[in-house]
Amino acid sequence: MKFERKDLSFYPEDVLEYQLNRYERTANDFKSAFSYEAHAVFSAPGRSEICGNHTDHNLGKAVGASVNLDIIAFAAKRDDGKICIKANGFDDINVDISDLEMRDDEKNSSTALVRGVCRKFADMGYKIGGFDAFTANDVLKGSGLSSSAAFEIMVAFILNSFYNDEKIDAKTMAIASQYAENVYFGKGSGLLDQLSCAYGGIISIDFKHPTAPVVERLPFDFTATGYSMVITDTRCDHADLTGDYDAIKGEMQAVSRFFGKEHLRDVNYADFFSALSELKAKLPERAIIRAFHYFDENKNVEKLADALKHNAFDEFLNIVSRSGDSSYRYLQNIYSDKNPTSQGMSLAICLSEHLLCGKGASRVHGGGFGGTMQAYVPNDMVMDYVEKMESVFGDGCCYLLKIRNVGPLKVY
Numbered sequence: 001m002k003f004e005r006k007d008l009s010f011y012p013e014d015v016l017e018y019q020l021n022r023y024e025r026t027a028n029d030f031k032s033a034f035s036y037e038a039h040a041v042f043s044a045p046g047r048s049e050i051c052g053n054h055t056d057h058n059l060g061k062a063v064g065a066s067v068n069l070d071i072i073a074f075a076a077k078r079d080d081g082k083i084c085i086k087a088n089g090f091d092d093i094n095v096d097i098s099d100l101e102m103r104d105d106e107k108n109s110s111t112a113l114v115r116g117v118c119r120k121f122a123d124m125g126y127k128i129g130g131f132d133a134f135t136a137n138d139v140l141k142g143s144g145l146s147s148s149a150a151f152e153i154m155v156a157f158i159l160n161s162f163y164n165d166e167k168i169d170a171k172t173m174a175i176a177s178q179y180a181e182n183v184y185f186g187k188g189s190g191l192l193d194q195l196s197c198a199y200g201g202i203i204s205i206d207f208k209h210p211t212a213p214v215v216e217r218l219p220f221d222f223t224a225t226g227y228s229m230v231i232t233d234t235r236c237d238h239a240d241l242t243g244d245y246d247a248i249k250g251e252m253q254a255v256s257r258f259f260g261k262e263h264l265r266d267v268n269y270a271d272f273f274s275a276l277s278e279l280k281a282k283l284p285e286r287a288i289i290r291a292f293h294y295f296d297e298n299k300n301v302e303k304l305a306d307a308l309k310h311n312a313f314d315e316f317l318n319i320v321s322r323s324g325d326s327s328y329r330y331l332q333n334i335y336s337d338k339n340p341t342s343q344g345m346s347l348a349i350c351l352s353e354h355l356l357c358g359k360g361a362s363r364v365h366g367g368g369f370g371g372t373m374q375a376y377v378p379n380d381m382v383m384d385y386v387e388k389m390e391s392v393f394g395d396g397c398c399y400l401l402k403i404r405n406v407g408p409l410k411v412y
Contacts, residue, residue: 053364071139
């Protein structure tokens with residue numbers, strides 16, 4: 001299996017040589033692992049949350065985009081109903097599709113994600129089957145770029161391609177993937193990550209009806225703005241902070257339940273504002289402040305989507321800054337209570353704002369509590385910006401991302 005530059009044209013031109021070498025290595029890895037050559041090759045992108053920080057799990061609104069960092073899989077069908085996925089540096093994943101019951105000993109594992117996607121597809125009436133795969137993942141784990149969602153969508157798309165003639169749509173693959181993460185893996189995430197990976201490009205999402213979210217594509221050419229999206233990995237690992245994430249969802253829902261509702265989306269802001277004294281008497285203050293973030297962030301999403309539709313990039317930057325400020329002060333997902341003196345994200349935002357001097361925007365990216373910061377940097381400042389950030393957080397901590405306009409695809 002030999003690849004040429006034209007086969008990988010969905011990647012930016014400046015990384016094609018790297019990708020050609022990466023694909024060749026992974027092809028060889030598959031052959032070494034399974035003693036035969038792969039029959040197909042797949043790619044699924046990571047995602048960047050543009051706006052809507054921690055709103056999806058309370059049926060709010062968000063804007064997300066797929067990015068050029070991806071997971072690739074060299075794969076082949078097998079007819080014994082067994083799935084085997086291998087990757088360098090990771091334990092093998094083995095799932096027999098004749099046994100899709102949830103297992104407590106698989107919680108927080110990639111095996112749980114595979115079993116969960118298979119379970120949901122089967123329950124929805126889609127075909128499932130076995131396959132071998134060797135993967136190479138460039139989506140940073142714990143980075144806010146949704147490595148888990150990219151992996152889930154990859155598994156869903158392989159099953160879609162091998163057994164369903166690619167007839168399962170992006171929304172359905174995302175819903176099956178979220179089910180796997182929520183129920184089998186045990187992380188109470190919303191649907192933003194999976195939808196952004198599954199659709200490709202920039203999308204706005206309204207989660208009011210969680211089983212049927214409204215998705216709108218937002219065609220916008222970031223390359224024409226004169227800015228680059230720079231993701232800085234603060235190298236504060238947030239892979240074991242499920243409790244912090246779940247607390248955000250739980251505290252928001254504690255406010256909604258005060259009003260007899262399950263989600264904040266069903267609570268009227270005016271009623272919330274009028275009941276602040278009663279809320280304070282019954283709930284921790286942080287829950288109330290996080291609810292303020294939810295209401296403000298939904299408005300930010302609406303305004304940001306409108307700015308992109310009208311090519312108003314300066315307004316876009318202003319809204320990104322407001323969103324980041326709300327996450328910092330109201331949502332409070334910049335560092336964990338478990339280790340309050342470890343504030344890599346706080347330092348990254350502080351340094352970024354001093355470097356940009358009001359010419360761009362910075363915000364916490366993704367789940368928070370460490371992980372990555374997102375910044376929009378004028379192109380003529382990028383080299384100096386990256387140099388300074390990497391002098392503080394380490395060589396290779398900065399990633400210049402581009403929006404990928406396609407979701408998961410079969411490369412070969």
